[in-house]
Amino acid sequence: MSTSATNPSRTATNTSEDTVHSEDPSGAASLLLERLQAWKHACAYLESYIGATEKIQRAHSKEYERVVKSISDPLKEGHHFDHSVGGVAGLFENMRSKTQAIANSYLDTEKHLKGTVLPVLARLHTEIKNKSKELSGGAAKGSKSVDKARTTTQKHLEFLGQQTASFDSSGGKGDPTSDPYILQRGIYHRLNKQIIEENNNRQDLLAVQSSFQQFEAHVIQTFQEAMGSFLQVVGGQAERTRALYGEITGTSQRMPLDFEWKGFLYRNSEVLIDPNAPPRSIDNVSFPNRNHRATQPLIEGSLERKSRLMKSYSTGYYVVTPSKYLHEFKDTDNFRKDPTPELSLYLPDCTIGATSGPKFNVKGKDTSKGKLGNSFSTTHELAFKAHTPQDAEAWAEVIRSATGSSSVEPYAGSGSNSPVVEKRQGSGGFPPEKTAAPQVQTQGLQQQQQDGVVGQELVTSPTSASTGPASATTGPASASTAQWASTSSPQSAGAGPAGAADQKLPIRGASGEAPEKGAL
Numbered sequence: 001m002s003t004s005a006t007n008p009s010r011t012a013t014n015t016s017e018d019t020v021h022s023e024d025p026s027g028a029a030s031l032l033l034e035r036l037q038a039w040k041h042a043c044a045y046l047e048s049y050i051g052a053t054e055k056i057q058r059a060h061s062k063e064y065e066r067v068v069k070s071i072s073d074p075l076k077e078g079h080h081f082d083h084s085v086g087g088v089a090g091l092f093e094n095m096r097s098k099t100q101a102i103a104n105s106y107l108d109t110e111k112h113l114k115g116t117v118l119p120v121l122a123r124l125h126t127e128i129k130n131k132s133k134e135l136s137g138g139a140a141k142g143s144k145s146v147d148k149a150r151t152t153t154q155k156h157l158e159f160l161g162q163q164t165a166s167f168d169s170s171g172g173k174g175d176p177t178s179d180p181y182i183l184q185r186g187i188y189h190r191l192n193k194q195i196i197e198e199n200n201n202r203q204d205l206l207a208v209q210s211s212f213q214q215f216e217a218h219v220i221q222t223f224q225e226a227m228g229s230f231l232q233v234v235g236g237q238a239e240r241t242r243a244l245y246g247e248i249t250g251t252s253q254r255m256p257l258d259f260e261w262k263g264f265l266y267r268n269s270e271v272l273i274d275p276n277a278p279p280r281s282i283d284n285v286s287f288p289n290r291n292h293r294a295t296q297p298l299i300e301g302s303l304e305r306k307s308r309l310m311k312s313y314s315t316g317y318y319v320v321t322p323s324k325y326l327h328e329f330k331d332t333d334n335f336r337k338d339p340t341p342e343l344s345l346y347l348p349d350c351t352i353g354a355t356s357g358p359k360f361n362v363k364g365k366d367t368s369k370g371k372l373g374n375s376f377s378t379t380h381e382l383a384f385k386a387h388t389p390q391d392a393e394a395w396a397e398v399i400r401s402a403t404g405s406s407s408v409e410p411y412a413g414s415g416s417n418s419p420v421v422e423k424r425q426g427s428g429g430f431p432p433e434k435t436a437a438p439q440v441q442t443q444g445l446q447q448q449q450q451d452g453v454v455g456q457e458l459v460t461s462p463t464s465a466s467t468g469p470a471s472a473t474t475g476p477a478s479a480s481t482a483q484w485a486s487t488s489s490p491q492s493a494g495a496g497p498a499g500a501a502d503q504k505l506p507i508r509g510a511s512g513e514a515p516e517k518g519a520l
Contacts, residue, residue, distance in 0.1 A: 028205050032212065033135055039219050040128040046223060047121045050113060050230055057110035057237075064103035071096055082263035086255060094251045098244040105244075109237040117229045124222040131215060135208055149194035156187045282335075294322050299398045301391070306383035313385055316342070320395075324348055324402040326362065344368035345382075347402035358386045360396045 071092055075081060083089045160183040167180055176182070265272060289295065298320040304313040305328070317329045328343035343366050350364030363381045386392035 029135065029208075032205075032208060033132060035212070036128055036132045036135065039216070040125060040132070043121055043125045043128060043219070043223075046226065047118060047125065050117050050121065050226070053230075053234065054110050054113040054118065057106045057113065061103045061106035061110070064099060064106065068096060068099045068103065071099075080264060082260060084263075087259055087263065088255070091248075091252050091255065095248050098248050102241050102244050105237050105240045109233055112233040113230070117226055117233065120222060120226045120229065124219060124226075128219070145197050149190070149197045153187065153190045153194045156183065156190055159183060160187060297321055298402070299395060302387075303395070304385040306385070308380065318384075318395075320347070320398050320402060325367075326350075326399065326402075327368075341368045347399055350399075350403055352396060352399050352403060355389065355392045355396050357389050358392045360384055360386075360392050362399060 075089060075092065078089065081088045160180060163178050163180045163183055166178075300317070300319040302315055303318045304315050306313050317332050319327045319329070321327065324347045326343075326345040326347055327341040329339055329341060333339070345362065345364040346367050347364070350362055353361035353363070361381055361383050363379060365377050365379045367377070369377060384392075384395070386395055
């Protein structure tokens, strides 16, 4: 009775549940191992990120070393800048030191990342590996045992099915070891062992699953700690860089706008122009040979010269130089344009006529047109008119000295600044050519002889007294004899050979009386 009661209950149990449980313990263990692998890779990614950041810190340090080298050389033309604190030179020195500090800060950041942040992640990576090993050696191994027990139970179930089928066909005769009853009891034994393995494995997997939540929380917390340390290191480096750049900028902004210029003025005061110094004046300028005797005029002033075509007088400024030139200029201005002579007469090659009041004549060739122009120039007789007869005598005396003497001295009483008076008509004659006989000239004679003049003759030009027949050869006055003015006696023209030599004209002395007979 007891046996029959027990067997149905077993049969009911077998039919109510599957012999081989539907749960796959090896699948759960594999899934958990795969998750641990995912966390390990995540940790490796974070390690790679921080490691790359650590390497780039060294690269940044090297780049900033290159930045320092870009301003390591002294400033070109550095003597133009003040080398004290507060100037451009001080600014660049500050830039060098602060930029070097930035380069060093990147090296410090590299060391801190390598020494504090990366080791945390490396330890977490090791923990994940150990967790994987623990799962593989515990729950995963139990899953294999469950799979083995299930395989054994399944084989006996198949053998029982074969024997029960044989029992129906053969009438129950068979091997005692193949008795279905014995086989059934063996299945219960193995099934019980299978269930024990499954339950043990289940408990292990449940424990692993429960620990996974805590372990993942630990992994995430470690990630957070690592990133916090990373921010502290990298952020501190960024703040130091910002502060150093701020110091560089502050140094430049604190520089006074006129600091360098004032220093430059102070250092180069002997070279730069003094704004308080008065401007230069040509009156204060001195140069070599300024007062050399060759540069001082013998006489200078304004004269009027008669035009050859219009026969009218025009005013000009004339100068007789120690080089024995008579130069004509339009004015006395040396600054408006280069003072080039309008006319130049070389006086040793010229002849001068006697003065007639304020008038006198000079005959010569203009040499102001250069070597080529001088070859085509012809001799002209130029008529001049001075301010007064005294000025005319002064000019004539200086010009005569220049034409007949190699040594010329300036005329002390020249009227160089006298204005030109009103135009007057008339011209003087020319003296005779130079001969062996000495020439005697009398100047300043009046237009009409006073009492005591022989023959009541009138003379307006100097006379030439000579002896011998060579003094007058052709009769009337010509270029080879002295020129005479109109006289009241026909004998004064020298019609005979001895006419000019035999004629004697008295000259008034300084007292205004006629000289005694035989004085000439």
